[in-house]
Amino acid sequence: MVKAKKWILATEFAGEPKDSNFKLEEENLPALKDGEIICDAVYLSVDPYMRLDRDWINSVGSVIIGEQVARVTESKSKDYPVGCLVQMYSGWRSRTLVNPANKTATEAIHFLKVPDLGKLEPSLALGILGMPGMTAYFGFLELCQPKAGDTVLVNGAAGAVGSAVGQIAKIKGCKVIGFAGSKEKCDWVKSLGFDHVFNYKEQDIDKSLKEAAPDGIDCYFDNVGGNFTSKALQHMKEFGRISVCGGISVYNATQPPLTPDPFMTILSQQLKVEGFIVMRWWTRFPEGKAEMKKWIDEGKLKYRETVQDGFDNMPKIFMSLLKGANIGKMIVKA
Ligand SMILES: NC(=O)c1ccc[n+]([C@@H]2O[C@H](COP(=O)([O-])OP(=O)(O)OC[C@H]3O[C@@H](n4cnc5c(N)ncnc54)[C@H](OP(=O)(O)O)[C@@H]3O)[C@@H](O)[C@H]2O)c1
Incomplete structure (x- = not known):
């Protein structure tokens, strides 16, 4: 049994988000079955859309939505061996149990292996190349x-x-x-x-x-x-x-x-x-990512990240993003 942490929306946002909107909970992940993997968050994204009042975004009592880059730490899937990096919309979770093969078509488009970015940090998959x-x-x-x-x-x-x-x-x-x-x-x-x-x-x-x-x-x-x-x-x-x-x-x-x-x-x-x-352009993302990567490699496109530490600090980092604490992409290093 492995422990995982997750941030829950405790109360609906009203005005500026505050500490009482967020609740940190722990859960036990069950033993892995065939085809399943456990992924540990490496980088998590905080984005302005997480504040929007839309029913497809956040609901009280649920894990706050968001994308992350995570490393496979346990695996019973030959396609996703230990050490492999994935990106997925699993929300504000420190550790996630996934069965990649069981995903619906819609879920599957949001679950990818992080492509080889050469010398570039995988966090770019949540920013300029994401x-x-x-x-x-x-x-x-x-x-x-x-x-x-x-x-x-x-x-x-x-x-x-x-x-x-x-x-x-x-x-x-x-x-x-x-x-x-x-x-x-x-x-x-x-x-x-x-x-x-x-x-x-x-x-x-x-x-x-x-x-x-x-x-x-x-x-x-x-x-x-x-x-x-x-x-x-x-x-x-x-x-x-x-x-x-x-x-x-x-x-x-x-x-x-x-x-x-x-x-x-x-x-x-x-x-x-x-x-x-x-x-709406999801199916064309590979084309956009290839062009942006080319511009980065040619020195025509620069990027910057504001990397803040700690899964436990996610609400604080999210609130600071809305107040302008970031230059370039705000990233949380788990
Ligand atoms: N349509 C889509 O599919 C889509 C997808 C992604 C993002 N978005 C939208 O794109 C925008 C930028 O997103 P991002 O991820 O790049 O965030 P971001 O610009 O990296 O971070 C948010 C920035 O907003 C600025 N800000 C905060 N309050 C403001 C205010 N009252 N007036 C003017 N600026 C303010 C702050 O910078 P300053 O210090 O300069 O104020 C802050 O750093 C957001 O509105 C987001 O919702 C839309």
Whole structure:
């Protein structure tokens, strides 16, 4: 019998997540049967979507959802020997018993062997070469349809998704404007090759956009929503394209937004606005990962991780992510 730990959603989130929302429990995993494996978490991902109020995300009493990279430590499966690395959406668990062969088709697409990344850390499978990287790659290229010379705006620019979007836009020959929440973040984003970077906590958004994009914005990749988006919309060129990726500024909101209705601007500027959930491109992830890996190997795409220690600290690390403690992808080292 092996012991495992898991984080449970103890109470529904209301406003900013707090300690009382989370409960750490222990469980005993049964002895392995044929075909089963036990995987020990090596790296766990914390992501903003874990805060969303959607029934497919978290429910009180259940293990908090999330992806991890784990090492097989016991095995009765010839396909997954001890030592092999897998990535899976098994939630905030320190140790997981899995039967890979018994997975439904939907579960199976979320259970993969971590590919050989050469000298790169396997944690990248949770970041630039995983879900956030694919969000940037497909969410930007497919929905914004950037052309060389376009002016691109991305907020959350020092985060896992935003930092990749801006660099992909540069690779495609665009002019890129980024917004992030501290001087340290802005300095890093600038070092990635963004043309203009502003600290949204200190600089006026309208004034900054007038200065950086006097002729307007062609492509807006939105990670933040709310007040930022109401302002950004006023700077869109006719026939601009907007990829609605996230709205982190409103995830913890307890009141409905008081921002102006954006639809008249969408109409008058004849904008194309599309929301997405990255899994729509799941079958094309191998193509996106191969292209991103090539750009990394060629030195065209940089990444950064904020790695924090300790499975027992997951709630604290998740809460700090929502407050901007990360540069690049926030990763928990188990
Ligand atoms: N549609 C999809 O399928 C999909 C997939 C993945 C992610 N997403 C969305 O993409 C966005 C970025 O995700 P990520 O994983 O890359 O997270 P991230 O940007 O690495 O981390 C979250 C960042 O959000 C910023 N933030 C927090 N509160 C903010 C506020 N009130 N206003 C502006 N920025 C704020 C913080 O940076 P600052 O210090 O700069 O404020 C923080 O570091 C999120 O909205 C997420 O939900 C969507």
